[in-house]
Amino acid sequence: MSIEWNDKYRIGNETIDEEHKELFRIANRFLEATSIEAKRASAQELRTYTKEHFRREEILMHEVGYPLTATHLTLHADLISKLSAVEASIESGELHQRELEEFINFWFIKHMVSVDAPLVVYVKRYRNSGDTGGPM
Numbered sequence: 837m838s839i840e841w842n843d844k845y846r847i848g849n850e851t852i853d854e855e856h857k858e859l860f861r862i863a864n865r866f867l868e869a870t871s872i873e874a875k876r877a878s879a880q881e882l883r884t885y886t887k888e889h890f891r892r893e894e895i896l897m898h899e900v901g902y903p904l905t906a907t908h909l910t911l912h913a914d915l916i917s918k919l920s921a922v923e924a925s926i927e928s929g930e931l932h933q934r935e936l937e938e939f940i941n942f943w944f945i946k947h948m949v950s951v952d953a954p955l956v957v958y959v960k961r962y963r964n965s966g967d968t969g970g971p972m
């Protein structure tokens with residue numbers, strides 16, 4: 837199984853959308869990895885990239901005073917801890933492909949669509965209300 841980027845996942849912020857696309861690419865390497873070594877490497881890559889991406893989203897939230905920052909940050913922390921659990925199950929040899937697929941579908945795709953999208957709407961409204969905007 838692999839996941840395919842679809843333009844319906846676009847949430848309208850170019851930087852975030854590009855980073856989400858990159859997350860799809862890394863997630864696919866993870867889903868398609870067959871050896872433990874490849875699984876381990878792609879999981880680690882996913883964790884590193886996800887953390888960097890979250891950090892950028894978090895800076896953006898603070899910059900615009902996003903009212904749902906606390907909830908969003910909790911979800912980011914949850915996702916990172918789920919990913920650590922997935923990594924632990926690679927090491928113990930108990931990683932089931934189905935669980936991995938569910939993890940990617942729920943924690944990545946659903947997060948983009950239902951949690952990141954409202955952030956982007958808020959940022960746009962904030963920028964349109966007179967602020968010249970930052971780098972994103």
Ligand SMILES: [Fe+2]
Pocket residue numbers: 893908912947951952
């Ligand atoms: Fe997010």
